[in-house]
Amino acid sequence: MPEKIRIIFLIFMTCAMATLFSACGKKKGPEINADEILGLKGRYDMATINYFYETVFHEDFESKNLDNLLKWNSDPKIVLVGNPSETEIGYVKNVIARINKLDLPIKCTLEIKSDANSIEIFFGNVKEVGAYLKADSLIQNDVDTTSHFGMARSVSYDGILSKAYVGIYYNGNDTLHSTRENIVLEEIVQSLGVTGDSYTYPGSLFFQNDNPDKSFTRLDMAVVSMLYDPAIPLNYPRESFEKDFSDELYSINTSEKIKKLLGRFPEDLYTSGDLEACFTGQELLKHPREIWVNLCGSVQNEDSVIVERAIASIHKIVPDLHVRLAPKNVSERDYGIVLNLKHMDQQKEAIHRNIEVVKGDDCMFPKLIKSRVSLSFNGSEKSKKFRQQSIVDALYFSLVPIPQNRLGGNKLFEIGDNTVEFNKRYADLLRLIYSNEFVDGLKLGDFKNIKSTLTK
Numbered sequence: 237m238p239e240k241i242r243i244i245f246l247i248f249m250t251c252a253m254a255t256l257f258s259a260c261g262k263k264k265g266p267e268i269n270a271d272e273i274l275g276l277k278g279r280y281d282m283a284t285i286n287y288f289y290e291t292v293f294h295e296d297f298e299s300k301n302l303d304n305l306l307k308w309n310s311d312p313k314i315v316l317v318g319n320p321s322e323t324e325i326g327y328v329k330n331v332i333a334r335i336n337k338l339d340l341p342i343k344c345t346l347e348i349k350s351d352a353n354s355i356e357i358f359f360g361n362v363k364e365v366g367a368y369l370k371a372d373s374l375i376q377n378d379v380d381t382t383s384h385f386g387m388a389r390s391v392s393y394d395g396i397l398s399k400a401y402v403g404i405y406y407n408g409n410d411t412l413h414s415t416r417e418n419i420v421l422e423e424i425v426q427s428l429g430v431t432g433d434s435y436t437y438p439g440s441l442f443f444q445n446d447n448p449d450k451s452f453t454r455l456d457m458a459v460v461s462m463l464y465d466p467a468i469p470l471n472y473p474r475e476s477f478e479k480d481f482s483d484e485l486y487s488i489n490t491s492e493k494i495k496k497l498l499g500r501f502p503e504d505l506y507t508s509g510d511l512e513a514c515f516t517g518q519e520l521l522k523h524p525r526e527i528w529v530n531l532c533g534s535v536q537n538e539d540s541v542i543v544e545r546a547i548a549s550i551h552k553i554v555p556d557l558h559v560r561l562a563p564k565n566v567s568e569r570d571y572g573i574v575l576n577l578k579h580m581d582q583q584k585e586a587i588h589r590n591i592e593v594v595k596g597d598d599c600m601f602p603k604l605i606k607s608r609v610s611l612s613f614n615g616s617e618k619s620k621k622f623r624q625q626s627i628v629d630a631l632y633f634s635l636v637p638i639p640q641n642r643l644g645g646n647k648l649f650e651i652g653d654n655t656v657e658f659n660k661r662y663a664d665l666l667r668l669i670y671s672n673e674f675v676d677g678l679k680l681g682d683f684k685n686i687k688s689t690l691t692k
Contacts, residue, residue: 265304265395265476268471271474273480274492276467283459285484287434288673293474294432294600296387303564304391304471307429307463312539313347313354314424314558316366324359327417331424340464344424355400355444356428357420365403383407383436383446386423393550395471400427412448421452429463430456435596437570437605438526444599444649446572486672489602491686493673498690501664506687507516512680513638521595521604521679522669528557528572534579539623542624543575545629545656549649553663554670557634558603571605573634575627586618587611587626591634599674628656636666 268276280288293302314332316325332344350356358368362381369389384406391399391649402423406416422441426432433444441452462468482488498506505511514520531540540561547559568574580588594606609630613619628649633640651657658666668674 255569262278265471265473267469268469268480268690269687272467276465277481277484279465280458280462281554282484283455284462285481286486287436287440287455288459288462289477289487290434290436290519290600291430291459291479292430293477294429294434296426296433296598297512299598302431302474304465304473305429305468305477306395306397306431307468307470308342308391309470310353310387311343312397312400312428312649313351314344315347315356316358317350318358318360318364320357320359320631320681323413324420327413328357328424329423330417330512332691334421334452334677335424335428335460338461340461340465342428354399355402355424357402357404359386359404359406359422360406365405369401369403371579375605381407382409384410384419386419388398388423388427390427397427397429402427415448418451419442425452425456425460428460430459432600434599435524435571435601435605438524438569444596446604447569447571479600483628487675490673490675490678491682494686495690497668497671497673498686501668502661505661505664505668506690510638510642510665511581511668511687512683514596514603514636514665515680515683516593516637518680520669520674520676520680520683521593521602521637522674522676523573523604523607524571525556525558526571527557527635528533528562528569529559529631530562530568530572532565532568532574533577533578538624539577539627542627542651542656543631545654546628546649549656549658550635550666553658553666557670573609574608575608575611575630577627578610579615580612581612583612585614586616589626589630591630591637593637603676604637609634624651632658632662632666636662636669638665 238642277285292305294300295302314328318330320328329346332346333342347354358365359670361370365387369387371389372385384404386402386404388400388402388532390397404419404423406419412415418441425441430442433442434440435444437443437453438445438447439450441450441456443450448667468662478485478488486493519616529543531543543561550557550559562572588611590610592608593604595602611626613623632648646661647659648662649656661672
């Protein structure tokens, strides 16, 4: 073979082999047949499918979305390392029993000796946990040590989990056994493959922020059960899940779903610019489905009454938005709305409002985690007359961050006998913003593109 031809042939063969290896490297993983998909949709509701997506295909340790899900194909052996106390051993035993009650195809067992297929659990102080997980700088810089925390690091191959390392630190100020056991439960469950936290449900075990009332909810259990459903294969790709469950997933084919939704509302609602005004910067941020409202400061009896009435009206508009007024003297949480009422005699304005927000962006979908509202009154007759109106305004604008000047001469609501009734336009705006179709993190540019196709 002439030298020139041989070189070209070698180049061709090298390119062909590179293409082949590249294709192999992009192997997507197993698929699910149509009958199995139909069966899964019958066994798990839309809330479970969506929560599965954001907690199973996201990984907390490296804060990234996963291309393929992870799970065990053998019984995980749980081993305590270091010098755990009898109480800590008791937590682990209780957790194993709770997980095994789910009747999964795998069973967790407590073992004495660690091997290549085990979940190791280490209890210690901050420095010890950081050293054990080989994450000293991450824990020292990014972890709030004023409360308990747990962290897990897993080892997997082709979607099969084979080893996990769990580090748990307990803050000495909180000795409540249920809270401490929940930390153990969360980390072991996440080591089984529910690798991501979420901002969606504050009552969930997988809620990213601190919440003393979070627990292993029915939804959490359903997610774990779905992960270990025999119809869900090892190494199942995220892209395949998105395709197989595109009708159920709110964040897939969003444009078409939003178009369909907008068609049920007055055209002026989405052509006026009011919806765009509700975006925070370049993305849509909204509160979780469970919201505590804390009234603090110089609170009068009628303030609580008007908030309760406004909350009742909000429930009628968005039934699955669970807004609740926190009991008196309950400290504010890591999520929700705080209305701080103050008297400022030297203030020129009759009423002054300032809203500060806290965004959460460590999970698959960002959230508006907290709104802190400062309402100050100067004691004038005007401030007294419009006090209750300003409180309801503050509550609404914490949920829907539309600038108040966009209301023009329109009233946001009417106060009737024992009721607060929101104007239909702003009730519709609340309903739209908190619809499932308007997904958390929706980009303003994407929404404008959607709107442009409707207004041509």
